[in-house]
Amino acid sequence: MIVMKEEATEAEIGHVVERIEEVGCTAHLSEGELLTVIGAIGDRDRVASLGLEGAPGVDHLVPILKPYKLASAQFRKGERTVVEVDGRRLGGEHFGLIAGPCTVESREQTLEVAHAVNDAGAAMLRGGAYKPRTSPYAFQGLGVEGLRLLQEAKDQTGLPIVTEVMDVRDIPDVVEVADVAQVGARNMQNYTLLTELGRAGLPVLLKRGMQATIDEWLMAAEYIAQRGTLDIVLCERGIRTFETATRNTLDISAVPVAQAASHLPVIVDPSHASGRRDLIVPLSRAAIAVGADGIIVDVHPSPEDALCDGPQALVGHELRELAQAVRTLPPLLGRKSGVSEFGAPVRR
Numbered sequence: 001m002i003v004m005k006e007e008a009t010e011a012e013i014g015h016v017v018e019r020i021e022e023v024g025c026t027a028h029l030s031e032g033e034l035l036t037v038i039g040a041i042g043d044r045d046r047v048a049s050l051g052l053e054g055a056p057g058v059d060h061l062v063p064i065l066k067p068y069k070l071a072s073a074q075f076r077k078g079e080r081t082v083v084e085v086d087g088r089r090l091g092g093e094h095f096g097l098i099a100g101p102c103t104v105e106s107r108e109q110t111l112e113v114a115h116a117v118n119d120a121g122a123a124m125l126r127g128g129a130y131k132p133r134t135s136p137y138a139f140q141g142l143g144v145e146g147l148r149l150l151q152e153a154k155d156q157t158g159l160p161i162v163t164e165v166m167d168v169r170d171i172p173d174v175v176e177v178a179d180v181a182q183v184g185a186r187n188m189q190n191y192t193l194l195t196e197l198g199r200a201g202l203p204v205l206l207k208r209g210m211q212a213t214i215d216e217w218l219m220a221a222e223y224i225a226q227r228g229t230l231d232i233v234l235c236e237r238g239i240r241t242f243e244t245a246t247r248n249t250l251d252i253s254a255v256p257v258a259q260a261a262s263h264l265p266v267i268v269d270p271s272h273a274s275g276r277r278d279l280i281v282p283l284s285r286a287a288i289a290v291g292a293d294g295i296i297v298d299v300h301p302s303p304e305d306a307l308c309d310g311p312q313a314l315v316g317h318e319l320r321e322l323a324q325a326v327r328t329l330p331p332l333l334g335r336k337s338g339v340s341e342f343g344a345p346v347r348r
């Protein structure tokens, strides 16, 4: 990592970038308010051989020993990334609630949930049109028709849309509607998908694989970042352990560990972590207390009829209870609550 002097000129920055590229490495520019930092990615010895310490405009070099570089906390020198979508922010001092149906099932269900989510003051609407199901016989999602319904929900509420993309071939359709592209746990190490989403340019919500270590998760983020997208939200959604009382085990310590290792915001999905409606509010409180940057939860108008993940979906009054926790708790810990920022529902 090459830290440029405050007064470094564009020509000096350009010169450093050129020299890095000349030896077959990639230069990644991060322009902060005061400083420009250049990440040199590639063979360490080749970058060292350039002797950039003495180059005009260079302040100093910081070797980054972690296998991930652009995603590392060092890359932003301790500054936190704030992912902003339509004026709604996640990360830094901003805590956000993302809620919605696990799966887009019908127009009626999607719009009903979208309005409930908006009235609860959530920052964004989640909902899957492409569903990664364990069984090929289970409902696989509405696909393009589901995306159309999400667009309608967005038009009616103004809520930005978070939706999963499973296949690179669907990226063009998804980017038409999505404000944030979700990579599911099962695709966390689909490197082609990560690379193509990094190129697509929209923010990415990257779920932790259920068998992935925190380092592997951050390496997955690195794939996205390497293609130019640094707006990545990491999402802890539970890992596989020997415990069977819950669907997965929420690895709550992954939140501060990932936040210390990376500048990226880290949110928690208590719905997929626990698989149990009764645990969502307590686990959300735990997520807020541990310092998560947000939560993402499943909501359904009648969970017993849900085509996917009904047992973990909140109904309206539970969502309001959750919103109350999200309104009151983050400010106690020095955060702005996403709920109070977007209190007034927008109806178009």
Ligand code: PEP
Residues within 6 Å of the ligand: 102, 128, 132, 183, 184, 185, 186, 207, 237, 269, 272
């Ligand atoms: C989801 O959020 O709908 C989902 C499938 O989650 P995960 O990838 O974490 O299982």
Ligand code: MN
Residues within 6 Å of the ligand: 102, 272, 308, 309
């Ligand atoms: Mn689900």
